[in-house]
Amino acid sequence: MNTPSSYLPIIIQLLVALGFVITTLVASHLIGPKRKGNKKDEAFECGIDGVGNARVPFSIKYFMTAILFVLFDVEVVFFYPYAVNFKEMGWHGFAAVSIFVGFFLIGFAYVYKRGALEWDK
């Protein structure tokens, strides 16, 4: 059942799909009428003219905040399974989660002291 030949239909379909795409693209390129001009080649033929470059450097602060958010967000997510199993896990679980939170607090303290959260500096 799980022999290479059983993949044959998939390969045929792949070939057909690729062949269709290539054929239509090539055909439309060959058959279709072409008209070129300065106005024609603009990105927005009608509407407001484009201004400036889309790749403007952002302030690094946005990234810092976003990454730190993700970090602490994940921490919060871990509380859900813990909350569901709160009773069963007892003090042992509480200790484990406390250590986990403790590590994050240390990290938070470090981030804070390093000044990663200061916006105007």
Add this chain to the structure above:
Amino acid sequence: MEKYFYLVILFPLIGFLVNGLLGSKMKGTTPGLIGTVAVFIPFLIALGVFFNYGHESQPILQNYFPWINIFDFQANFSILIDPLSLQMTLIITGIGSLIHLYSIGYMHDDEGFARFFSYLNLFIFSMLLLVLGSNLLILFIGWEGVGLCSYLLIGFWYKNEDYGYAARKAFVMNRIGDLGLIAGIVLLWSYFKTIEFQAMAIHAANVDMSDPVIIIATLCLFIGAIGKSAQIPLYTWLPDAMAGPTPVSALIHAATMVTAGIYLLVRAHFLFDLAPSVLNLVSYVGIATSIFAAIIALRQNDIKKVLAYSTVSQLGLMFVALGVGAYTTAMFHVTTHAFFKALLFLGAGSVIHALHGEQDIRNMGGLKNEIKSTYWVFLIGTLAICGIFPLSGMFSKDEILTVLFEKSKGLWALSLFSSLLTAVYMFRLLFLTFFGTYRDDEHKKSKIHESPMVMMAPLWVLAILSVFGGILNLPHLIGGESYGKMAHFLDPIFSHSKLATEHMDAGLEIGLMALVVGLVVIIGFVLYNIYVKKESLPKPDMSLRGVEALVANKFGVDELYDTVISKPVLGISRFFGQKVESAFDGISGFFFVAGFKSIGNSLRKIQNGNVEFYLILMTGSIVVLMILQFLIKI
């Protein structure tokens, strides 16, 4: 006395450390004295052991500590004291101390005085490990060590960039040989499951002749010997090695290190005896190198280069002797060669010292009257190497020729030719340097001065040894009851040998001896005519006019010599010296630098720093590897 034998190895090492670490802070000649003493004390110890070592003594194996222990492979740090290693130790430490002493004078003004002596001591240490090691691996340590020291000392005068290049070339060429050696070691271990010489010798007794593994292994060892002892095709490093200070050339590139290949073959003779085809190869390579180098030497104008090619040629002769199984004969020539070649090199050093660095013999001449003492020792050295009765060179060379005469007339004739060439280039060197008139300007002449006592004393000691060295191993004919002392001393290690040399007819022996000496004397006179009476000078483009002029002057013999021998030989010499040698150089140079570099350069272009390109290439490689691994069945 044997108990303290480890000191023999230890002293040079201590000398190296002291000079290397503290030398730069010491004043005056202190490092030189330390270095000399560090070699002289081992000489005394070795001498003591030597006198205690009777003919019946057993070889002494001294085990210091276990070193390598892998699978069932074991190598200890141990040394073997037997006649062979004892003889080599005496040569190394004896001549070594003389050359150290000489260096105190020669290197006196050099800024790297202490560094020089620390390298020299390190060399002596490595060389002693090489000859004393009881197994192939200890020998290999020494083998690599002497290569390294030779590299350090060739490049010692870093003022010239080429010297550094010459040093590296020597090292790379040596390494090719070294790796042949290590391949041989691995092979021998896999065969015998031991690399101890004594154990291997016992095992070898039960091995068939021409066993294929033994043949390959001995070939590997021989490649190692070729690299170290500068035989065709790995010889070109030795003439380049003359970039080093002259005492180095004397010690390393004449007396000791270059004979390591011969030592290796003698040490492993029980293997070579099992591989007659390899032994034949040894003698062919030896004779080819001997003649080839001798021919090149005819045209050299650098005093040290002549001696360097002469060394290559003499080493070739020793290999010829080894090739026919005459191990003691080869060792005898090693010994006498160490005496007179060290003497010649140091004498050349004394000349260079006197002329403040001049090495071209075309700019010398007439030094006989300026530096008398040097002239006399150089003369003795020349006579010894040419084989004039009764100097040491005559005995050892004659023994080689006698043995060859018995084994193979062809080899004998070629060796005879080679030793006659020796006489030609040596007399040419002697006459051009010391006879005639001084050819450089008068201003320089006034500055010529004889070397100091500290340099001349070792020269005289070596001169005495060169004169009387023959006593060590007199032929039966002359020595009577006390003949062949060295052969008898070395005999115990060859007890397993299947090839033994017998004695030949006395009349024939005298005849051969007389023939050689006679020819050498004739050559001496002919050359005296050419270079001293005629004062003809070697010019790079010796024109035919010179020959015509000689004819006009009715020097019939000269004419004959010049047209029949000299011209063709000089032409061949030029051909070899310029074309063939550069081809050898080119081949090895191409493979080892240029060729690989160009491949490397094209490979480097792939590394263009473009991450996308890298990733595409890596993905492509994964696909190719996947196809190879899973779809192609090998």
Add this chain to the structure above:
Amino acid sequence: MSVIIVILLTAILVLFLHIFEGRQWVNPLAILGLSLSFIILCLENNSLWGDYSSMIYMTQFAKVFTGTAIIFTILVFFINQSRLKLEEDTNNGDKLGLVLFSLCGAILLFTFTNITMLFLGIEILSIPLYVIASSSKHDLHSNEAGLKYFLMGSFATSIILFGMALIFGATNSLDIMTISEYFSQAEISKMAALGAFFVGIGFFFKVAAIPFHFWTPDVYEGTPSIWATYFATVVKIASFGAFFRLYILLGNVDNSPLYKVLVLIIILTVVVGTLTALVQENAKRMIAYSSIVNSGFLLMFFLNPSSDILSYFGLFILGYGLATIGIFSAIVYLESIGNSNGFEGFDGLGRSQPLFSLGVAICLLSLAGIPLTVGFLGKFYLLMSLSFDQWWMILLVIASSIISIVYYFRIFNGMYFSNKKASAIVAPEVVSPYLNFVVGFCALSLIIIGLFPDFYLNIFQ
């Protein structure tokens, strides 16, 4: 486990010490913490390690490799100390913290018994390195190195992860004992074979085997030399430690899914690496290629794995690491006095700093495989471990060793025989005692272990 905990705590302490006005104590503290963890490692009993839900287990092999990695890191920190005397670094604590974190990853790689731990180890090892590579913020080369390393590193990690997923799919287990039982069957599924193949490919990248080596020269060159030392040694030993363990499990079986690839890659790595090293004009790039060639040699140990081979493998990698650290400390010194790290930077070093360059020279000799050093023994053991039907591998090692002389001795020639700029080089700069210590330590260990290798090899028993 306590080793990892001690190192982690040290890292956290280092980070905090740095922000609380104790900058000058950061480096000593890191060294102290590592020394403590080393002592704990020596005292620790192996059995203690089985308790962590059988996720990690400290074998004797892992112990030696962990110890080696810790010592290498200490040496790197000593080199770092020499830099701190010369320049103010406001981010030193961060860098040290990151290095210590990545060291924890390395230890996981020696001890894992579950392939999730393997993956965690790789990521903990690598991610701090991407930051470290670009730690010289205002140097464009350093930024480029970091980005390149990150892009290609994650490429490799994803391939490893893909392979692990396939292996999990085929064996239905993450535990390496179960997986290795599966692989020792006579017939294994295509999926498992493909999985092992991809894990192998990922590791070929991590150990910088050709053709997956492209990151190495660029990253080594761009990264500040001190941290490049760490990359070339600790990261190398970590990747190789993990790879060797995995290969014994996955590849060393009949009908191995990795054998052919391994052979091909060894040949490529040694040949191409040697030839390319020959034409480098920059010492750091030359070392990068030398490290690639050494990877090829180390991969040769995989061909005939056995319990003895483990210790020879360890010896080889120890020799390589010590020698590389020694040469890198020379590069750090040369950079600190403003020399370029081209070969001409070494010109005349032998005269201006005789003792220091003696140490560097010994390191070079060891890399070139001259006897009485560990480098020679490593190569000798490698030759002995190859069997005679692998004679062409023996030839490869021998040929590569001959050629390697040419490029290693370019540094040697520069130090001792170069006349260029002789007066300019003989600057009154003193080599920092820390650098002297590192080079001295490396050179002496190379010689002492080269003389008495049994001291080291016996630890494996």
